[in-house]
Every structure is written in C-alpha cells, then in structure tokens.
Amino acid sequence: MRAVDPRRDAADWGRLRAALWPDEAGVNGDDDLHEALSPGIDTCVLLAVAPHDGTIGFAEARRRREYVNGATTSPVGFLEAWYVVPQWRGRGVGRMLVAGVEAWARGRGCSELASDALLRNMPAHAAHLGCGFVETGRVVYFLKRLEP
Numbered sequence: 001m002r003a004v005d006p007r008r009d010a011a012d013w014g015r016l017r018a019a020l021w022p023d024e025a026g027v028n029g030d031d032d033l034h035e036a037l038s039p040g041i042d043t044c045v046l047l048a049v050a051p052h053d054g055t056i057g058f059a060e061a062r063r064r065r066e067y068v069n070g071a072t073t074s075p076v077g078f079l080e081a082w083y084v085v086p087q088w089r090g091r092g093v094g095r096m097l098v099a100g101v102e103a104w105a106r107g108r109g110c111s112e113l114a115s116d117a118l119l120r121n122m123p124a125h126a127a128h129l130g131c132g133f134v135e136t137g138r139v140v141y142f143l144k145r146l147e148p
Contacts, residue, residue: 003044044062046100059100073112
C-alpha cells in the first residue's frame with residue numbers, strides 16, 4: 001500500500017475511481033484527481049498494489065470538522081471513497097486500506113472514522129461491518145424543485 005503520487009499514479013487511480021462511480025462523468029479526469037488532493041484540504045489517498053496485477057484498490061479520506069452523522073468528536077476522519085477490484089475482494093485488501101486510513105486519521109488527531117454507503121449497496125454495508133464500523137443511522141434525501 002502506498003500514498004498516491006499524482007504524477008505516477010493518476011491513470012491507475014482514475015481507472016479505479018471510474019470503476020467505483022461508472023455513472024459519474026469526469027471522476028477520473030485531471031481536474032477531479034487534482035481536486036481530491038488539493039493543497040489546504042486535509043486528505044489521504046492510498047493505493048493497494050499487487051506485484052503482478054498492479055493497482056487493485058484505493059481509499060480516499062478527508063478530515064472533516066463539520067458535523068458527521070453518528071460522530072461524537074471533531075475533527076473526524078471520513079472515508080470518502082473505498083474500492084477494491086472484484087477479483088481481489090475478500091482477501092483483506094479493503095481491510096488493509098481502511099487500516100491505513102485509520103492510521104492517517106489518528107495521526108491527525110481524529111478519534112473516530114466515519115463513512116457512508118448507499119442504502120441499496122449491501123456489499124458495502126457488509127464490508128464496512130467487517131472492518132469494525134457500526135451503523136449509526138439511515139437517511140433518505142429529498143429535493144423539491146422551486147419554480148422561479
């Protein structure tokens with residue numbers, strides 16, 4: 001596992017981001033990758049690399065000072081993105097990435113690590129629980145368009 005070097009790792013990191021968010025345009029583009037590592041934003045991006053398979057997973061985390069559901073302290077480490085290629089799942093790669101994020105968050109004064117997943121993403125729920133996360137609540141977002 002290693003921290004991202006934007007010059008060396010942009011293509012691999014971008015490929016995995018596109019696999020995680022296939023319906024989101026631009027998540028693997030230079031602007032989004034640069035924004036994820038912007039100076040002044042307390043972020044961590046880790047890559048899992050296998051000797052013969054290359055980059056097989058990534059985790060992105062941020063230190064948040066705003067309210068985080070379920071958290072009782074501030075700042076809070078927040079696992080913003082977490083992905084392991086399908087053929088490597090169930091082998092501890094995801095746990096290794098989360099452990100790296102935990103160490104990063106602890107080193108920045110956080111005593112809690114939070115995350116989220118879509119309600120329908122049951123494999124993500126199981127992965128979080130397998131890494132020691134506990135569910136703190138569920139939410140459904142609503143939006144109403146306002147006519148001018």
